[in-house]
Amino acid sequence: MGTGFAGYHCLRRLEKLLPEDAAELVAVNPADYMLYVPLLPEVAAGILDPRQVAVPVRGKLRRTRFLLGTVTSVDVAERTCTMVDTEGDERCVDWDYLVLACGAVTRLLSIPGVAEHAKGFKSIAESIYLRDHVLRQLELAEQTDDPDERAARTTFVVVGAGYTGTEVVTQGQLLTRDALPHYPGLADTGARWILIDVADRVLPGLNERLSGPALKVLRRRGVDVRLSTSVSEVTPTCARLTDGSEIPTHTVVWCVGVRPDPLIGALNLETTKGRLTVDEYLTVPGHERMYAIGDAAAVPDLTRPGEITPMTAQHAQRQGKAAARNLAAALGYGGRRPYRHRDLGFTVDLGGMQAVADPLHVPITGPVAKAITRAYYLLVLPWGRLRVLADWITEALGPRRLVEFGLVPERGISLTEADRLPAIHGASPAIQQDGRQPAGEEARGEQESTARRG
Numbered sequence: 001m002g003t004g005f006a007g008y009h010c011l012r013r014l015e016k017l018l019p020e021d022a023a024e025l026v027a028v029n030p031a032d033y034m035l036y037v038p039l040l041p042e043v044a045a046g047i048l049d050p051r052q053v054a055v056p057v058r059g060k061l062r063r064t065r066f067l068l069g070t071v072t073s074v075d076v077a078e079r080t081c082t083m084v085d086t087e088g089d090e091r092c093v094d095w096d097y098l099v100l101a102c103g104a105v106t107r108l109l110s111i112p113g114v115a116e117h118a119k120g121f122k123s124i125a126e127s128i129y130l131r132d133h134v135l136r137q138l139e140l141a142e143q144t145d146d147p148d149e150r151a152a153r154t155t156f157v158v159v160g161a162g163y164t165g166t167e168v169v170t171q172g173q174l175l176t177r178d179a180l181p182h183y184p185g186l187a188d189t190g191a192r193w194i195l196i197d198v199a200d201r202v203l204p205g206l207n208e209r210l211s212g213p214a215l216k217v218l219r220r221r222g223v224d225v226r227l228s229t230s231v232s233e234v235t236p237t238c239a240r241l242t243d244g245s246e247i248p249t250h251t252v253v254w255c256v257g258v259r260p261d262p263l264i265g266a267l268n269l270e271t272t273k274g275r276l277t278v279d280e281y282l283t284v285p286g287h288e289r290m291y292a293i294g295d296a297a298a299v300p301d302l303t304r305p306g307e308i309t310p311m312t313a314q315h316a317q318r319q320g321k322a323a324a325r326n327l328a329a330a331l332g333y334g335g336r337r338p339y340r341h342r343d344l345g346f347t348v349d350l351g352g353m354q355a356v357a358d359p360l361h362v363p364i365t366g367p368v369a370k371a372i373t374r375a376y377y378l379l380v381l382p383w384g385r386l387r388v389l390a391d392w393i394t395e396a397l398g399p400r401r402l403v404e405f406g407l408v409p410e411r412g413i414s415l416t417e418a419d420r421l422p423a424i425h426g427a428s429p430a431i432q433q434d435g436r437q438p439a440g441e442e443a444r445g446e447q448e449s450t451a452r453r454g
Contacts, residue, residue, distance in 0.1 A: 001071050001081070003029040003057050005313045006294030007101030008382070009320035010327075015063045017328040025064040028071050028083050028093065033057055035124065036381060038313065039388070041164075041349070044127040045171035046402065047395045048388065054124065055383040067093065071102065074267060076287060097289045097330070099323055100276060104258035104295035104311065106415060113234035115416040118159070118254040121168055129408040130168075130253065134175060136404055137250055142185035152248035154191045157239050158255060159231050161197035162205060163348055165255035166214060169195045170351040172253075173221050178400045194224040194247060201227060203356070205310075206346055210356040213365040217354050254415065258311065260296050272298035272308060280338035282323045291327060293319040302340040314343060317380075347373040 003011070007027065014025055033054035042048040058066060069085035081093050106120050119133065120126050134156065141153035156176070158169040176191035195202070195218065201211040202218065202225065218225050226241070231252070233240040239247045260275045269284060270277040275298035276284060282299060284290040293299070294316035298308045309315045318341045326336035347357040347369065355369040364372065374392065378385050 001028050001099065002101035002103050002294070002296075003027050003031075003034050004101060004103045004294060005034070005316035006103075006296075006320040006323075007099065008034040008055070008057060008061075009317045010099055010101060010293065010324045011057075011061050011064050011320075012382075013321045013324035014328065015061060017324060017333055018331065019333075020063065022331055022333065023096075025061075026067060026093065026095075027057070027061070027064050028067045028069060028081070029057070030068065030070045030086070032066065032068060034382070037122070039377065040121065040124070040127045041167040041171040041351075043124065044121075044130045044168065045175045045351070046131055046400050047171075048391045050124045050128060052384050052388045052391060055381075060382060071263065074098070074100075074263070076267065076269070076290065079289070097327055098291070099327070100264070100290065100292040100296050101294050101316075101320065102261040102263055102296050104260050105262065106254065107257045107259045108254075108415060109256065111231055111233065114231070114252075114254060116414075117234045117236055118252040118415055120254055120413065120415045121164060122258070123413070125408045126413045128405070129410070129413045130172075131175070132404045132406055132408065133251065133410075134172060135179060135402060136406075138176065138179055138183050138186065138191070139404075141189065142183045148248065150186070150189055151192075152237060153250050154186065154189050155194065155247060155249040156191065156251045156253070157194045157196065157247055157249050158253045159196050159239075160255035160257065161195050161199065161202040161225070161227070162255065162257065163203065163346070165195060165197070165253070166202055166218070167349055167351075168253055168255055169193050169223055170218065170221070170349075170354075173223055174351045175400070177221075179402050182402065192224065193222070194226065194249075196226045196229060196231060196241065198230040199227060203348060206348070206356070207358050207361070207363055209363040210348070210358060210365070214348065214350060214356050217350050258295065264292075264296050275308070280340075281326050281336055282319060282339055283326070288330075291323045293323045299339060302338060303342045309339075309341075310343075312343070312346075315341065347376055349373050 011025060011027060033056050036053045039048055039053045043050050043053055069083040071081050071083045073082045079095050083093055084090050106122055108115055119130055137153040141150045144150050158165050173193045180186055202215050203211045229241050229243045231239055232242045234252050239249055239252050264276050276292040276296055278284055278292045278297050278299055280300050282291045282293055284292060295311045301307045301309045319339055322339040328334050329336040345358040345361055349355050353367045353370050355373045356365050357369040357372050359372055
């Protein structure tokens with residue numbers, strides 16, 4: 001279930017470990033690609049073509065049979081799962097071994113107006129829509145004679161100063177900087193970007209020695225960073241903060257983190273922080289034919305006894321490979337081993353020639369960190385490296401492509417719709433009603449997602 005970082009690498013390793021007649025590999029996923037989420041901010045900024053971040057699974061996984069659809073329920077006792085395809089038809093799929101790699105969904109807090117009026121940032125559609133929306137606000141701002149409306153339309157608020165939010169605000173600020181010369185009517189207005197987080201520093205999940213340099217880059221570019229505060233309400237034209245202030249704006253980007261897919265809670269199995277509890281071999285206790293990996297799984301961190309591995313791409317990718325090895329061992333091919341992996345560090349692209357990184361936990365900033373960041377992307381990207389490199393070279397040598405296509409309707413990327421799960425048999429009433437977890441589980445949710453790299 002799922003062909004994100006964890007599911008994709010699990011299938012790829014299984015194809016290598018198992019003889020062709022050893023097993024039939026079946027993948028269920030709502031899209032026919034693996035989304036390389038770390039590069040989404042560059043899609044939103046108009047630097048990369050959207051196709052560069054979509055790894056075609058059929059082109060890389062030749063022995064796997066793909067079922068395009070969404071799993072809505074799992075019957076553990078009968079070893080079946082029910083899926084709904086892209087046309088709404090339901091079918092039942094039998095399984096002998098099940099790998100749950102269904103990932104995570106946007107974490108919506110109980111804040112009025114967020115689901116209805118904020119913009120998410122977890123998919124290609126959302127990144128394309130955000131770019132179009134920002135350019136459209138500049139167009140509308142230049143057309144109006146009302147100075148208050150002009151100021152509101154040129155004010156962009158990003159909630160969440162983690163990896164995603166920081167990259168979105170830095171790329172967005174550079175996008176509007178390059179776009180403003182094409183709007184002479186906004187010469188005296190400019191564009192205002194605001195980054196908000198309840199934490200007391202940006203990039204709270206990173207080494208403090210990287211937060212400081214990142215904050216300096218943000219403020220040097222004119223980003224208004226507001227820490228130790230959060231949003232209390234979002235309306236179509238305003239963001240109200242917990243400190244009592246109001247920000248007139250037509251754009252609130254929601255980057256506060258993710259939580260495991262609600263399907264995990266509907267399994268009625270043991271969970272930890274909303275993630276399915278597994279042992280060090282990535283199997284579900286009491287169900288040796290079920291594996292869970294990536295954002296869906298609470299994998300014990302053997303390098304930090306008593307803790308679970310964080311939701312990062314680094315862990316998801318390696319857990320996928322480890323699950324494949326242990327599943328192959330269950331079929332008689334090789335031996336199984338416990339999952340053990342230490343974080344190798346993180347990178348955060350700040351746009352332009354700026355980045356922060358701590359490879360092997362050595363803090364690096366500036367152009368050197370930028371070079372390391374892009375080199376890492378090219379190293380681990382499973383598909384289309386030359387095309388990504390070509391887009392980067394084009395962006396460095398020529399002007400940014402400022403085009404508003406209007407292909408993605410706002411209704412299609414609504415957080416209300418994106419976070420709603422199809423009917424799940426046996427789901428709790430809270431999940432059935434609106435796709436959210438009860439407040440207690442939500443409060444314990446993870447801050448970041450597999451979207452991020454290590």
